[in-house]
Amino acid sequence: MEKEQELEWLEAQKIVISEDLIAAAKQQLQFLAMVDRNRCLYDGPVLYYAIYRYKACWLPLLAKQDESWISEGPLVVPLDCEWIWHCHRLNPVQYKADCEEFYGRILDNHNVVSTIQGASTKKTEEIWNRLYPEEPYKLDLSISLSKNIDEKFPEALRCTKYDLVSAVKRQSPFFYQVARPSMNDNLFLECAVARYKGFLHLIKRNRERSIKRFCVPTYDIDLIWHSHQLHPVSYCKDMMEALGKVLEHDDTDSDRTKGKKLDIGFSGTTKQWENTFGSRYWRAGAMHRGTAPSPVTVIPFTSNLVDKKVVSPNEHQKMTELPKTKFVEVLLEIVGIRNVPSGHDGNLFISFSKKQPDLFLNSTRWLSILSEYGEKQVSAFQCEPTGELFFELMSQSPSDISRPAKVMGTTSISLQDLLDPAYKLSMEKWFELAPRSGIGSKPIYLRIAISVTTPVLAPQVLNMVRSRPCLLNPGFFPLPGRVQHAKSWTSIVDETGNEIMNIQMREKTEVGTECVTMKEVIGITGSGETHVLAEFVETGWSLINSHGSFQLQKKPSEDGHIFELRGDPMVKLFPGRKLKFEPRNCERHKSDYDFMTVVEYTAEDPYGKALALFNLKSGILKVNKEWFVLPGITLAFILSDTMRKEGYSSFIANGDNIKEMACLSEDAENRDMTEKVGASNENCVKGECERLVKSGACGGGCGSGCGGGCGHMINSSACGGCGGGCGGGCGNAVKSGGCGGCGAGCGGGCGNAVKSGGCGGCGAGCGGNCGNSLPHNA
Structure with a gap:
């Protein structure tokens, strides 16, 4: 059986793809990121006007590409038109039919340059202006459109009757699902291309056997599938050679509830894949992430935004130089067992742990065995990409569950091996267990399937721990120019328990024409060096040698933020857990009041990206970027002190219109x-x-x-x-x-x-001899 499955996989890899899909996938990710920075293209008047320009201007221009006065050099497609063209091509059968009906051939991208590639647009603009003198080549996405689009739409209907508005809205969530570090990794994408061929091979086998099945891809496969469709001529040619038809990609079905097409399709695809190839269909870093978090604003912050530049750390930043920890995501399944000793009557299960526990995996976990219980159980977790996972086969007596389980054998898997390119980030094989004495005469084997993502940097997690109060002489009064210390210190501790620094708020009296008392925050390193981290000037705090200053607002602003860290880049602080920290459950709890999300705005993220999360009650800080560690510590300390002294309602702008937030773990991802x-x-x-x-x-x-x-x-x-x-x-x-x-x-x-x-709703299927596909929603 295993030999037959290996041969099936080798047969699948013979499918010929005419394009470099790894390069195409990376370009697609860059393009989708660009569109996501211009979310007006997802809905509203800009979307409708982009559709008009695509139909009335871009497709006719593309159709003229072979004419002698246009054919010199590639065309550069405007961003708005490229987005609509992108969504149109992701219904390849409809796109092919539209092009052949209105232009006599498939309009391809072989001599077209994407707007993200930075090519000169001069030649294309000249052609565009000659054809459409009243329509600018570049659509200004930042302005409100005053043109009556409805009057112009009839002119464009001749290009297609396909509902492009709905198509865009279905495709808009796709970027969130594939915007992960692993999706840009060459090794991960190489595996994804191989799995895409396997996916096509399943559809081919279904057609040959007249099996009706709606095949649903995981997101790594779907990214490659989309990349293939974006080359319409090659896609049609490759599909005809591989399947005898152009494979449909109808994305109109998004219902994932039990018993519906996507549910049944994904179950069937998983079973068929595992039976055909003898490997797991799931893949670390390729599964559905749920719905995207709610944005903190629908209006992009664009004023003087710049990308955050990496600069050499100053003396203050060096105070918090922390080790860089990486982690991988892991999916793990125990598929089968061989040579269980005869007469054994215990319940079998697997315990696993890290031989050397790390920050992410520091406890023992358990899994059932698929072949023993008939139900799939897959563990998904994170761990550092070093050391070994240690497995124990356990047997529990069903007649006496009070007795401890018996260890029948052990084995281990090196995480470093999994990251070796030869293993392609996954492994599934039979492992011989090292037996315990008196356990059978034949070696026991476990079939373990494991998949990992490429390592990424973990956020820094710090804890503020208040120390005991210092004993001060109550009769002592500060002399002019002297410092009055606060009553306690706060220690900053990392995840391993190491003390990073001590921090304190104190009052400082300056002597001049007038006696002025100032507040400042100081930090003391392990070597005893003292640094001023922030000082209160007039009406607000100023962070020393960091990235600007922030001031407390009297009440929440329109977008809900209550603090700003003004500088480079712009940073705003919101009450509760936002963006990637957003809670995902249905309950509402006041405990979310303890949290504050720090959001960074840059040219790359004009709608904001979560920079840090503060739990001001427990003193836990999670910081996603190294440059913000010291400012984050200082900010959290000041905010915690303010909230403790003033109370929450006063702290959050007198409690006006503060909504309760849902309670969940600190980081939904x-x-x-x-x-x-x-x-x-x-x-x-x-x-x-x-x-x-x-x-x-x-x-x-x-x-x-x-x-x-x-x-x-x-x-x-x-x-x-x-x-x-x-x-x-x-x-x-x-x-x-x-x-x-x-x-x-x-x-x-x-x-x-x-x-x-699976990939939230996209798929393909074959029905009878014709192989008609079923709807899905990539």
Whole structure:
């Protein structure tokens, strides 16, 4: 059987692709990032006007490309037109039909340069202005459009009757799913291309056997599939040679609830893949992430934005030079077992841990064995990319569960080996267990499947710990020019418990024409050096030798922020957990008042990107960028001190219109997760949780949960707390395998406890001999 599966995989790799899909995928990611920085193209009048320009200007210009007065050199497509063209091409059958009906051939991109490639637009602008003298080549996306688009639309209907508005809205969420570091990695993309060929091979086999199946890709496969479709002539040619037809990519179906097309399709694709190739279909870094977090603003901040430049650390920044820790995401499944000793009557399961526990994986976890229990259980977690994962085969007597489980054998996997290019970031094979004495005569084997992402830098997690008060002589009065110290110090401690620095707020009396008392924050390093980190000047705090100053607002601004760190770059502070820290469950808790999210605005992220998260009650800081560690410590200290003295309501602008926030773990993306996939999958996902404790963190938060139709997502089992649940049909959520937690429920039919979660809704299928595809929503 295994030999046949290897031959099937080799056969799949014979499928010929005419384009360099790795390069095409990277270019697509850059383009989608550019569009995401101009979100007016997702909806509203700018989108409608872009569609008009695409239909009335770009397609006719592209059709004239072969004419002698245009053919010299490539055309550079305007950004707005390229976005609509992108979405049109992602329905390849419709695009092919439209082009052939109105222009007699498929309009290709072989002599077109993307706007992101930085090529000179002079030649294209000259041609455009000659053809469309009243329409500018570049659409100013920052202005309100005053033109009556509705009057112009009839002129453009001759290009296609395809609903491009709906197509754009379906494609807009795709960038969030693929905007991950692993998606830009050459080795990851090389594997994705191979898996894309495997995906096409399954569809080919279904056509040959007249099997109707809606094949649903994971997101690594889907990124490559999209990249292929963006080369329409090559795509049609390659599909005809491989499948005998142009494979459809209808993205109109997005319902992920139990029993619907996407649910059934992903289950069927997973089973067919594993039976055909003998390897797991899930892939670390390629599964559905859930819905994108809510933005903090719908209006981009564009005033004088610049990209953050890396500068040499000054003496203050050197105070907080911390070791750079990396982590990988891991998916792990125990597929099968061989040579269980005859007469054995215990329940078998696997415990696993790191031989040398690290910051992310520092406890023992458990997994069932698929071949023993008939249900898939996949553990998803993070760990440092070093050392070994250690596995123990355990046997528990069903008649006496009070007795400790018996270890029957052990094995290990080197994480360094998995990162070797030869392993292509995954491994699935039989491992011989080192036996314990008296356990059978034949060696026991475990089939372990594991997949990892490429390593990325972890955020810095720090803890502010207040020390005991200093004993001051109550009869002591500060002399002129002397410093009056505060009563206590705060220690800054990293995740490993190492003290980084001590910090204190104090009052300083300056003697001049008038006696002036000033506040300042000082930091003391381990060597005893003292540095002034901030001082209170007139009405606000100024951070010394950092990136500007911020001042307390009397009440929340229109976008909800209550502090600003003015400088380079612009930084705003919002109450609660925002963006990547946004809670994902359905409950609402006042405990979110303890948090504050620091949001950075740059030319790359004009809508804001989460820079740090402060838990001002527990003193936990999570900082995503190195340059912000020291400013972040100083800010958190000042804010914590202010909140403690003034109370929360006064601190948050007298409590005006403050909404309660949902409670969950600190980082919605960095949670331990375990998937449980049953044969019948009739039970709803529960919020079984595992409490995370780092550097004295208070834990808290909720386990699983989806707010309305999450679909195909791996559900978190991180941090104990308030449970979770699904509101309105989670669909294919992955069951947590953690411990503890208050549980959860589902309102409205959660769907299968499944399946690692495919690409949120895209797929292809073959029906009968013709191989007609079914809808999906990449």
